[in-house]
Amino acid sequence: MSDLVKLTIDDREVEVAKGTGLVETAAAAGIEIPVFCYEPRLGPAVGACRMCLVEVEGMPKLQAGCTLTAQDGMVVHTASTSARAAEGQKGTLEFILVNHPLDCPVCDKGGECPLQDLTFRYGPGSTRMTFPKLTFDKPIPVSPLIALDRERCILCYRCTRFSSDVAEDEQLIARNRGAYSMIATFGDEPYRAPFSGNVIELCPVGALTSTQYRFEARPWEIQDVPTVCGLCPAGCNIRATTREGLVKRVQSRNHPEVDGGWLCDKGRFTFPHLRSDDRVREPLVRGTVGLEPVSWDAALDRAEELLRGAQGKIVTALSGSETTEIAYGLGVLLRRGLGAHSAVLDESTSAALDACRAPLSTIGAAELVVVVGDDEVVDRAPIVDLWLRKARRAGAEIVTIGARGSVPAPVGGAAEALRDLAAADSELGGRLRASDRAILVWSGSGGGGGARLAEAAHALGFEGKPGCAVFHLPARANARGVAEAWAAAADADEADPEPIGLLVVSGDEAAGDPSVRALAERASTVIAITMFHSLAVGWADLVLPATASLEREGTAMNLEGRVQRLRRAVTPPVPDELAWLSKLAERFGVALSPHAAVVFEELSGRIYGGLLLEQLGEHAGLPARRPYEAPEPTPLAHSPEANVPEDHFVGTLRLLRYTPLFSGHQVERVPELQFQRPEREVALSTVDADRRGIATGDLVSLRSNGTSVELRARVDARLVEGVARLADEHAAHLHADVEVVKA
């Protein structure tokens, strides 16, 4: 093949694809070229650290191996066959260590530190340095999440390259130049960006460390559990580091097709919610003075009593964050055991998307991406935002259609925008149709996004083109798996019971959902399955403790349609859901295993096409596309936005609520994450702000139907006219139409 080149490294002949980096080429031949700054995921090599020095025949000077690509006929000598290269490398290392404190015994990186490892292998055994080393104040808080020990830094620029070239937040920079360079943020401001934590993992020394992990564990006394993040539908692959039964940190487990080795800060730093003070650790029953703890036997008796008492008039509110196995277990108990088929789930998605599915990494290679919807991608499925940025850097055109889009659209106009795209006369639609590398993304609520998206992709002819794909970003992590598992647990039609005898609330997202709370108003009794006391008080007759995704065995289906395996990183402080669901099921004469693996076996044939647990492996593959079937209106698609009025009163603005990435019951319980939460502010379009004489920073009052909220205004040039955009948590009880006036 002409695309292959043959070269010699340390007297070994290697054949690799043209354009392969020399570091990878050497690795393919079983030869190590040591590196610090080299990290292909950060873009082109910079050759900053000089650790990779090699001798290349025909070149007079030593070369930075990481900056070279394999060329036909190249003859390379690494330090193991070239005395010059070895000396160069030794000198480099000695130079790097001139100001390095060698405080490995008290450094968190010690034991898993590339600098430590390479010094052992290539470095001098002793130092010739007799001068005092540079010292700095330490540790410097880069943010409440990241500490900087400046004297350990070797100026490889991995972190600043991540900040400017991958996340593109440009908040972490190098100040000054040459020997005086130092990593810094602007003034005393924290590194406040959705992906900041990645710089901790990128740092090849102990300069950037996690404040959560600092002084918590040593590498020889920890265990890493491979599992999957359960906080958004992307399903990034993670490793949970545990020590003595506690999760100590979460790191990326690089699935090249899903996350490319990056994690958002929500996925990385939210685990301390497992140890929240208000965690429900035992079943609670409503007594005369509020919720009282009871034994598990008493709790199951009470559950049985409530379930029987409702005489089938039961509605189940699903969170979409359950494992597929738990959702199936609930379905077995409630549908098969009790004939209670009615369920609600916010924003279910559609199986019809499988006709045009592809790995998320496909986005990175796209030439045209169209994102429809009013929500920022980063708020719904953060890692998708990084794929979009990668695509844009590679020259792709990114078109966003929504309230803050490059193509402005009215709030809730996504479905219509998709219909327009699929129409024959659409210019953009025509380009999507013509392209072999086009992507459609739905990033918004309501409107049956998954089904609409599948229809549009079908109309645009995406099915036959592997480089074209669609991605629906549902609000809940396992929305798809939960909906399908619930549907597969029994064959019967749903009938909404009236009145509702019992509302079963499964999980914290459902328990915190205002529409579920409204449903509870109409229910005689409520069973809440939740992790936290604050979500249980005031409405539940029986509270059963829930577990977190880091404590669960099971599977989840991410937004690509990829089935991935969750593994129990730590034992939960309570029995897991399947344990007591199986006991309850027994009381109603239906069989349900308490073991996730057994439940998986049963449900796999029904919804996963007979997939075996072993097939999932550590890095699950994405099943092949399925033939397109026109989506049916799914029975679970209860959209809370459906009752928004068409037009609004003159002078009022349409309220656009969004759910920020850093929000939710888990984030609220992690003090060091609070600085990432959104400011108390409302965004207004330039036109609306000018009309009201409002400038950024002004205190404004939002009023509707007798309630009002005061916050700061921010003029958002990207926002469409007629809209007031603010985070859910600041919107309180405001209605769909608000008056905005200067306070």
Place this chain on the structure above:
Amino acid sequence: MSPTLHDEIREVVKEYPEPRSAIIPALRLAQERHGGWLPDEAFRQVAEALDVTPAYCVSIASFYDMFHTEPVGRHLVEVCTNVSCAVSGAQRVVEAFERELGVHAGETTEDGNVTLRTVECLGGCGWATVVAVDNRHHLRVQAGDVGGIVKELGE
């Protein structure tokens, strides 16, 4: 009414393919507006005008010698101590300035009149030692010339 810094920067931006390319002239304008140095406020203004982060502006400004991130006096004396000037006696010139002004290199006189700095090459290697006073180059400066230069700077 004089144009705001924002307007001035936007004017400069027009001459470049994209706003961030104008960062150097934008910082220079900001420095002029802020009394010869760049406080945090200046970085925020430049960042806002160019749609970049203040941190990015700092990374650029702190790289170059002609941007100052600390307050400077009304006059700025910069002595080149790079190779050519060093072999022509730049160190003695620096010491003479230190004596005359009563400050160390890198400091500002107590009355806020003069800041003395040592800098890298000013591009006048053929006329060493080069001293830039308020950006005007004095060539072939010897220690004995220093008294006169300082006198010109006044009180």
